[in-house]
Amino acid sequence: MNVIYALDEGEQRFNELKRSTGARSKTLSDALEELVEHDIVTRRMEEDAPVAVYYGLTRKGEELLDALSELDEWAQSWGEEVPDGPTARF
Numbered sequence: 001m002n003v004i005y006a007l008d009e010g011e012q013r014f015n016e017l018k019r020s021t022g023a024r025s026k027t028l029s030d031a032l033e034e035l036v037e038h039d040i041v042t043r044r045m046e047e048d049a050p051v052a053v054y055y056g057l058t059r060k061g062e063e064l065l066d067a068l069s070e071l072d073e074w075a076q077s078w079g080e081e082v083p084d085g086p087t088a089r090f
Contacts, residue, residue: 003031004057004065007041011056040064 002021006012012020018028032055035041040061046052057065 001068003028003035003055004040004061004068007055007057007061008065011044011054013052013054017055035061 002023003017006017006020014028014032017023017032018025021028023031032041032043036043036055039058042056042058044054044056046054
């Protein structure tokens, strides 16, 4: 999720995302690979010297970010009233 929030600012290179998310290289690489595979993040390569790879949100990713933002707003409003875990229902 941190990657999606970080890309809200626009395209970023790998090391920029690494700094903004605080993720380790392997963790970030795996997350980006999965997000690209699910069409949430785009991967764009510029082959000029030096080679640069940029990541950005797809339309699907932008809509997911909107949904996450709404969920965050809901949590801010209701967070104190939501139970900490599952409760038994009788």
